Amino acid sequence: MLNEDVAKIVFAIGKMEASGVTPLGTAFAISGKLMATAAHVVGVEAKNLVAVISAQSLSDYQDTTVNQIQSFPVSVKEHDAIRDISILEVPKDVTIPYIKDSLKGTDSVATNSSIISLGFPHLDFGRLVLTAHQSNIGARVLLATSGTKTKHAILNTQTRPGQSGGPVFRTGTTEIVAMIMGSYVPALEGFALIGGINPHTLHQTTHAISAEYILEMM
Incomplete structure (x- = not known):
């Protein structure tokens, strides 16, 4: 069961260009003025970024025929x-809804705990549908990047482009325990993309970084 209010804190992130908005990924509010996303979604020197308002309730039908966005x-x-x-960060004249004290971490969810993630699968094809995925924590791991170890949860679900940066909730609560990073991709050379998809990502595991690191950056 997922609290309906959580839909209001999740946004699609895109880049405003001459041809319109190029979709990038998912973000979620962590205060009235701040939201979090995966760094690889927006890049280091990101410019012309916009947050797109989507579903206000997961119970309602999301109309995919509407072409205009807010x-x-x-x-x-x-x-x-x-x-x-x-x-x-949002502009000074904008305040976004958020859930107070929602950021926790993967210490609070043991292996096999039930979780729900929110995001926009297939956003790279322009499909703006906020989607909830229920799964379980398959493992908790420490990953090292540039000598720095970080806590991750491995989720028993497959994610698609657009879901990176989405929040992961402990089922039955509004506690955000992690943020979607994406499918595990082995470091292999010589593979070919098929229809724009790396076939090595087609498996039932997804990495999510502990939300405690987001809290540290606020």
């Missing part, structure tokens, strides 16, 4: 390439 500009406030986290 959005507002956002900018990168903090960027941690090692942990793959970016904190985005």
